[in-house]
Amino acid sequence: MSSNTVPRRSAEHFVAPVSETPVAAIDQVKLDDKRSNLWTDAWRDLRHRPLFWVSVAFILLFIVVAIAPGLFTQVPPNSQCVLGNSNGAPTAEHILGYTKQGCDVFSRIVHGAGASLSVGFLVIAMSGITGALLGSIAGFFGGWVDSVLMRLGDIFFSIPYILAAVVIMSVFAAYVNVFVIALAIGAFTWPSTARVMRSEVLRVKNSDFVMAGTALGQSRIALMFKHVLPNAIAPVIVVTTLSLAAAITAEATLSFLGVGLPAGVMSWGNDISDAQTDLRSNPATLIYPSIALTITVLSFVIFGEMLRESLDPKARAQR
Amino acid sequence: MVFYVIRRILQAIPVLIGTTFLIYFLVFAMPGDPVAALFGDKQPNAELLKALREQYHLNEPFIVQYLYYLRDVVTGNFGTSFSGQSVNAVLADTIPVTARLALMAVIIEMIVGVAIGLVAGLRKGKLFDLSSLVVSLLFLSVPIFVIAFIGQFGLGFKLGLFPTTVGADASIPRLLLPAIVLAASLVAVNIRLTRGSVIETLGNDFVRTAFSKGLSRGRVIRVHVLRNSLIPVTTQLGADFGILLVGATVTEGIFNVPGVGQTLYQAIIRGERPTVVSFVTVMVLFYLVVNIVIDLVYAVLDPRIRYVK
Numbered sequence: 277m278s279s280n281t282v283p284r285r286s287a288e289h290f291v292a293p294v295s296e297t298p299v300a301a302i303d304q305v306k307l308d309d310k311r312s313n314l315w316t317d318a319w320r321d322l323r324h325r326p327l328f329w330v331s332v333a334f335i336l337l338f339i340v341v342a343i344a345p346g347l348f349t350q351v352p353p354n355s356q357c358v359l360g361n362s363n364g365a366p367t368a369e370h371i372l373g374y375t376k377q378g379c380d381v382f383s384r385i386v387h388g389a390g391a392s393l394s395v396g397f398l399v400i401a402m403s404g405i406t407g408a409l410l411g412s413i414a415g416f417f418g419g420w421v422d423s424v425l426m427r428l429g430d431i432f433f434s435i436p437y438i439l440a441a442v443v444i445m446s447v448f449a450a451y452v453n454v455f456v457i458a459l460a461i462g463a464f465t466w467p468s469t470a471r472v473m474r475s476e477v478l479r480v481k482n483s484d485f486v487m488a489g490t491a492l493g494q495s496r497i498a499l500m501f502k503h504v505l506p507n508a509i510a511p512v513i514v515v516t517t518l519s520l521a522a523a524i525t526a527e528a529t530l531s532f533l534g535v536g537l538p539a540g541v542m543s544w545g546n547d548i549s550d551a552q553t554d555l556r557s558n559p560a561t562l563i564y565p566s567i568a569l570t571i572t573v574l575s576f577v578i579f580g581e582m583l584r585e586s587l588d589p590k591a592r593a594q595r
Numbered sequence: 596m597v598f599y600v601i602r603r604i605l606q607a608i609p610v611l612i613g614t615t616f617l618i619y620f621l622v623f624a625m626p627g628d629p630v631a632a633l634f635g636d637k638q639p640n641a642e643l644l645k646a647l648r649e650q651y652h653l654n655e656p657f658i659v660q661y662l663y664y665l666r667d668v669v670t671g672n673f674g675t676s677f678s679g680q681s682v683n684a685v686l687a688d689t690i691p692v693t694a695r696l697a698l699m700a701v702i703i704e705m706i707v708g709v710a711i712g713l714v715a716g717l718r719k720g721k722l723f724d725l726s727s728l729v730v731s732l733l734f735l736s737v738p739i740f741v742i743a744f745i746g747q748f749g750l751g752f753k754l755g756l757f758p759t760t761v762g763a764d765a766s767i768p769r770l771l772l773p774a775i776v777l778a779a780s781l782v783a784v785n786i787r788l789t790r791g792s793v794i795e796t797l798g799n800d801f802v803r804t805a806f807s808k809g810l811s812r813g814r815v816i817r818v819h820v821l822r823n824s825l826i827p828v829t830t831q832l833g834a835d836f837g838i839l840l841v842g843a844t845v846t847e848g849i850f851n852v853p854g855v856g857q858t859l860y861q862a863i864i865r866g867e868r869p870t871v872v873s874f875v876t877v878m879v880l881f882y883l884v885v886n887i888v889i890d891l892v893y894a895v896l897d898p899r900i901r902y903v904k
Contacts, residue, residue, distance in 0.1 A: 431613030434883055436837035439844075439875050440617075442863060446871055447621050525738045529845065532740050534864050548740065552849075555748055566741040574736035581732065 314510060318586040328582040334575035342390040349383040366560075375551065375561050384542055385568045391454060391543035392524050392572060398458035399465065399523035404516040406462070407469025412508070414470065415477030416500055426474070429467035437464035438526055445535035452538055461526045465519055472515045476508035483507075510587040517580035521573045528569055544569045599894055607887055614879050615668055618872060619661050668880070673873040682873045685858055693847070693854035696770050697839050700777035701832070708782045709828065712789025713821060719794055727790070731783035739780040739842050743849045746776045760851040773850040777842050781835050788831055792824040799823075833889040840878050 322328045341348055366373040373381050414425040432440075444460035445452065480486065481504060489499050530536035531545025539546060544565040551562035648654050655663075667673065673682035715727040734742075750772060751759035757772035796802065797820060805815045846852070848860030855874065862870040 427609060428613075430610050431617065434610050434614050434886075435617070435875075435879050436840055436882060438841040439878055443618060443621050443872060443875050446863065521736065525736075528738055529740065529841070532738075533845070533848075533860065548744075552744065555744060556752055559748055562744055566737075566744070570733075570737045570741065573738075574732060577732055577736050 314507075314587060318510075318583070321586040322582060325582055325586075327578055331575045331578040331582065334571060335579060338389055338393060338572050338575070341386055342393040345386045345389065348386045349380070373558075373560050375547070381561055381564055384547055385544070385565055388542040388544045388547060388565065389568070389572075391537060391541060392527060392545075392569065394454050395458050395461070395527040396520045396524040396576075398455065399462045399526075400516050400520045402458060403462035403466040403519065404469055404512075407466035408473045408509075408512055408516075410466070411470035411473025411512075412477050412500070412505060415474035415508075416481065416496075416504060422474070425470070429470050432464050433467040433471075435464060437461060438529055440464040441526065441530055442533065442535055445530060449535070452536075454537070457527055457530065457536060458523075460530075461523050465523070468519065469512060469515055473508065473512050476511055477504055480504050480507045511584075514580055514584040514587065517576055517583060521576035521580065524569070524573050524576070596894070600891060603887060603890055603894075607883060611880075611883060612665070614883070615665055615876065616661060618876055618879070619664050668876060673877060674869060682870070682877070686855065686877065689853060689855045689858055692852060693843055693856060695767070696774055696777065696847070696852060696854060697843060699767065699770060699774035700781070700839065700842075701835070703774060703778035704781045704785055704835075705828075707778065708785025709789050709821075709825070711782075712786040712828075713793055713816075713824070715786065716790040716793025716797070716824075717816070724790070727786055731786045733783075734779055735783040739776070740845050740849065742779050743773075743776045743846050746772055746779075747849065761853070762851055763853060770852065773846045773852055776850075777839065777846050780842050781838060784831060784835070785828060788828055789824060792827050793820060796820050796823045830889070830893060833886045836885050837882055840882060 375381055375384065410425050410429070414422040441457075441460040441464065444463070445457065448456050448460070486499060486503055489503050494502075527536060527543070528545035528548065531543050532549045534549065536545050537543050539550075547565040548562055548569070551558070551565070555562055653660070671683065673686070675681050711727050711731075715724040718724050746757075747759050751757045758769055761769050761773065802815060802819055805819045806812075810818075840856075843854065843856035844859050845856070847854045847856035851857065855878070859871065859874040859878075862874065
């Protein structure tokens, strides 16, 4: 489809008479002022959005919790579990009560953050980078390279990724750790990143400034890195943020289904899965890890949505 | 149109071969001897082992085994589950239940999602729009098993509005709670999509024309805005189907609905890998077929798609 035939919506061209045009004002524009670009525009918009700052604060908080859980709780999550405290009510020292095994709920939530976040970040490290790389190669080189890569992507895309991860995890049941689970999720999520990257590269590739670069004799590789990629990366970053949130949910879902991290590893998915048998007598042990999980995912989703709305002029207009 | 149908089906063949190959390769990579696993701790005699290996083509090279598997998939033979029933028989029992549940969920989701999205789009920036944004982001972030537990505990157990589990009798009233949970996991995307699409449609010239020729607001919204906004929402149904398959696995497991998802859920929990693989293969095939059908329906609705090279 050619884009040059699309009429601009409600385009009204007003041309001021020359006498009224403030030529002097144009002359006064300082050329060495900081130039505005997509990112500075987005930043100027994001700065004033409270939801953006709330999501950033929560993301930073959870990262700190994941790196240094010892700062937030002195109670060991696994040892010091007394069966006499099974499903016990909260006390001053154990603010969220006890699990079925008599362990401290709050401490387990704090120590479980690491598993969720590391799976999330590993998945985008794998599938985000693979997807962006393959997508940009497909878009930039086109032709048979494009066809092969995109048909390959179609195959991976046609299997709902949690179902694929269920198969992979039941194959590697004996070797499960954070890396394997990230690989199981990432192996089937890269095509969505690749598709976005490819379509963006295709869009940018046909713009005038790239043509100008070609005309000035720049090499294809230099064009790709200096002009195409920087202008195509914004939507990919948004998709990556949202897929990070999806990866955290996927990890919890797999752990809940019993094919995720082994029972001994602390993760929110495992805690929720363990608590389901006591849902009626002690819903708190299920609800608190669920809240932690939801807030984490929500923070990344809001962060991604805010980025998308600020980076995409069309979305900015829809607000 | 005929050419489009043929091309779309031909396009699906490499994907079908690729996905089945991928699934089969993963199972093939599974460590351990599948025949020895049949006997558990007992030591079978060598003759029997040999005969079984022959029967399941385990002596053949990988690619030949894959071709046997592909033949089975194409001829609709998905093997037997651990309980000795053929997977086809299990599917015949469970598919109607899951189809009923999925259909109920999609209907609930479409009605609620389109209604909220439409109102939010018409009142852009107002309180309703902002609260629908917050609610949809929340539903986008809560994993489906958490929604299921909250529904089961709150609506089922505390308030007693619905039965907490479904059991053998999967009639429509009993499936209502699982269907609502399933719909809740899909509705957020639908709301956002409808809202964006409504706002975009409202900016079109034909809407202005409709207003200026004196049509009532209700008629403009019903006939011009809503109908045109529904196109992207319909396409989204195809992608929803994937979420629906995974969601059905979790929801049916939690609410004990005797459908395809629950059978898969039980097989995962018991570690019955061959059953898991057959069911995932069947689900992926379904997913492929549904997406082809949606593409074809879409081509019927929108002629531009048929002619694009």
